[in-house]
Amino acid sequence: MHRFTLALLLIAGAVCCMPPASAHVEDSARVILISIDGLMPSSYLDEATAAQTPNLRALAASGLWADGVVGVLPTVTYPSHTTLITGVEPARHGIYDNQIFDPEGRSNGAWYWYADAIKVPTLPMAARARGLRAGAVTWPVTIGMDLDYLAPEYIGTKHEESLSMLRVLSRPRGLIEAAEIARGKRFAWPQNDRDRTDLSTFILKTYDPHVFLLHLIELDGAQHTYGPGSPEALATLARVDGHVGEIIAAVRAAGHAENTTIAVVSDHGFLPVTRMVQPNAALKEAGLLTVNERGVVTGWRAYYHASGGSGYVFVKDPADRPRVAALLEALKRNPANGIREVWNAEQLAARGSHPDAAFGLDVVDGFYSGAGHDVLVKPSNSKGGHGFAPDRPALHSSLVMAGPTVQRRGSVGVIRMTQIAPTLASILGVSLAPDAGAPIDLKPVRSSVAP
Numbered sequence: 382m383h384r385f386t387l388a389l390l391l392i393a394g395a396v397c398c399m400p401p402a403s404a405h406v407e408d409s410a411r412v413i414l415i416s417i418d419g420l421m422p423s424s425y426l427d428e429a430t431a432a433q434t435p436n437l438r439a440l441a442a443s444g445l446w447a448d449g450v451v452g453v454l455p456t457v458t459y460p461s462h463t464t465l466i467t468g469v470e471p472a473r474h475g476i477y478d479n480q481i482f483d484p485e486g487r488s489n490g491a492w493y494w495y496a497d498a499i500k501v502p503t504l505p506m507a508a509r510a511r512g513l514r515a516g517a518v519t520w521p522v523t524i525g526m527d528l529d530y531l532a533p534e535y536i537g538t539k540h541e542e543s544l545s546m547l548r549v550l551s552r553p554r555g556l557i558e559a560a561e562i563a564r565g566k567r568f569a570w571p572q573n574d575r576d577r578t579d580l581s582t583f584i585l586k587t588y589d590p591h592v593f594l595l596h597l598i599e600l601d602g603a604q605h606t607y608g609p610g611s612p613e614a615l616a617t618l619a620r621v622d623g624h625v626g627e628i629i630a631a632v633r634a635a636g637h638a639e640n641t642t643i644a645v646v647s648d649h650g651f652l653p654v655t656r657m658v659q660p661n662a663a664l665k666e667a668g669l670l671t672v673n674e675r676g677v678v679t680g681w682r683a684y685y686h687a688s689g690g691s692g693y694v695f696v697k698d699p700a701d702r703p704r705v706a707a708l709l710e711a712l713k714r715n716p717a718n719g720i721r722e723v724w725n726a727e728q729l730a731a732r733g734s735h736p737d738a739a740f741g742l743d744v745v746d747g748f749y750s751g752a753g754h755d756v757l758v759k760p761s762n763s764k765g766g767h768g769f770a771p772d773r774p775a776l777h778s779s780l781v782m783a784g785p786t787v788q789r790r791g792s793v794g795v796i797r798m799t800q801i802a803p804t805l806a807s808i809l810g811v812s813l814a815p816d817a818g819a820p821i822d823l824k825p826v827r828s829s830v831a832p
Contacts, residue, residue: 408513410786411641412592412805413585414504415628416465416520417621418458418601419767420647420779421609422449424618433619436626437645437781444783445823449795452649452771452778454734454741455688459493461648461778461798462521462596466504468802468817470733475500476522477735482695484684486677494535496526504802505592507811513591518581519572520594524550530584532557534596536571544570559583574599578624582631589635592809595628597621608764609651642784642808646801649767650776652690654749657761658719660685660694660712660742661754667708669701672754685742687752689768690776693729693738702739709740718758719748722770732770743770771798788825796821 424430425437425446453464453471455478463476471477476493483491496503505515505528516530517523523533532551537543547570548557560583561567568576574597581595603617625645632641661684664670669683678684683705686693694709696702706725713720724732724741734741744750749761750768769776780793780801786808799818806813807820 408511408591408810409640410591410808410810411589411632411637412504412808413628413632413641413643414465414592414594414805415625415643415645416462416594416596417625417645417647417779418596418598419604419609419649419651420600420618420621420645421650421775422447422777422779425779425781430615430618433615434622436622436629440625440629440643440645440783441781444781444787445789445791445793445821446782447780447793447796449774449777450646450780450798450801451795452776452798454729454732454771455691455768456649456771456776456778457688457768458601458648459521463499463503464798464802465646465648466520466594466802467499467501468799468806468813469501470799472730472733472736473501473814473816477737478686478688478693480686482686482693482737484678484681484686484695492536493522494524494533496523498522501814501817502812504805504809504811504813505594507806507813508592508809511809511811513809513811514588515592516584516588516590517594518584519577519596519598521596523594528552530556530588530590530593532580539571541570544568547572556580556584559587563587574621574624578627582627585628585631586635589637592805597624604651604765605763606765608653610653611764614765639785642782642786642805644780644782644801644805646780647778649771649778650774651765651767652746652769652773652775654690654761654763654766655747656719656758657749657751658712658744658758659687659751659753659756660692660709661752662757663708663712664694664705665754667704669705669708670754676755678754683739685750685752686738687750689766690749691741691743691768691770692750692752693735694740694742695737696739705740709742712757719744721745746775787823789821789823790825793821 459479460471463474467474508515515528518532519534521534560580563583564579603614607613671680683696709723712718722743729741749766803817804820
């Protein structure tokens with residue numbers, strides 16, 4: 382027998398034979414939260430996508446769905462996913478954006494990888510505090526989260542060496558290797574949604590967690606590259622819907638369908654984009670930002686941190702704020718720059734957004750924003766984007782939910798993202814932060830026609 386295969390068998394035996402964590406807990410309720418990055422409500426409401434979404438539509442027909450979910454500012458992956466498991470806005474939970482604020486690039490583009498940055502209780506950690514088993518696959522901001530079964534989101538590099546880091550970061554030790562044996566082949570790198578689904582079904586069948594989180598990513602990438610509604614995005618949607626069907630089938634095969642609530646959510650919608658505004662070019666021209674001959678930022682008094690369709694302006698010296706405010710308003714007055722709104726710190730606070738920013742920007746439909754400083758306006762390198770203010774219907778995210786606890790049928794209308802985690806917490810009998818959103822009423826109301 383090949384030594385690698387033997388090693389995997391030994392690891393798998395050790396992992397699979399471990400007694401489930403908290404085996405003394407008799408609670409029967411199970412919650413599976415599947416996030417499809419960039420899934421828009423039209424994907425399960427419109428007849429035009431019926432062929433691509435049979436599993437989502439079947440789930441909606443047996444439970445409830447939202448006509449839209451108003452997200453958080455900015456409508457990007459990491460703040461949104463943290464709200465999905467905490468029920469509070471970014472200013473409260475501490476994950477303000479995808480990437481950390483780093484004008485000089487000293488972190489090599491670091492994201493909010495680590496769970497210790499979250500400042501409030503999360504759904505899986507609240508479950509663990511009750512002695513329930515919890516797991517997650519590729520859920521953002523979970524590196525170091527004390528879960529029973531974990532393969533955190535870690536982007537790393539495109540080199541397969543990064544898979545070794547994922548193995549180290551995952552738990553229990555040998556989880557990835559055991560799943561490779563179960564599926565009959567090694568995982569590749571970068572991971573894809575096929576890998577994530579295989580790992581998830583392995584965890585669900587082997588360990589039966591009370592709460593499980595899965596983040597599927599490929600739809601987001603297709604919409605960035607080819608645009609929302611493109612043939613490539615629709616083909617990706619169909620594949621992802623198939624993965625959802627596999628998760629549902631795994632739950633049934635394990636005999637847990639009668640006590641499992643499945644919620645499919647997303648983090649944001651999408652808009653087509655063609656142009657990009659780079660406010661740092663104006664800040665540089667005004668002498669508020671300096672760069673070297675290689676274009677690396679060497680000093681700043683004001684800096685624009687881009688977050689897709691919105692972003693934040695940081696100002697070191699409060700004395701510079703009036704000057705920066707005037708500069709931003711001047712940019713907004715010219716329609717060619719594509720700036721929809723300029724927010725001050727008080728307005729950002731009212732939106733639950735970045736507490737350290739002096740100003741925020743939102744751009745118009747068709748525009749994106751970037752942190753570059755070569756020119757003020759240029760063609761976008763993406764055909765679709767998000768990050769814009771969450772009140773815009775095109776940026777609304779999704780919720781489809783069914784299971785034994787979901788007695789309500791049909792549409793729940795437009796809800797807020799902060800309501801989702803408290804709803805799932807109520808099913809598990811656990812508590813989140815006292816200022817989390819109000820749960821959705823799952824009791825029956827008059828019936829609606831399923832999509």
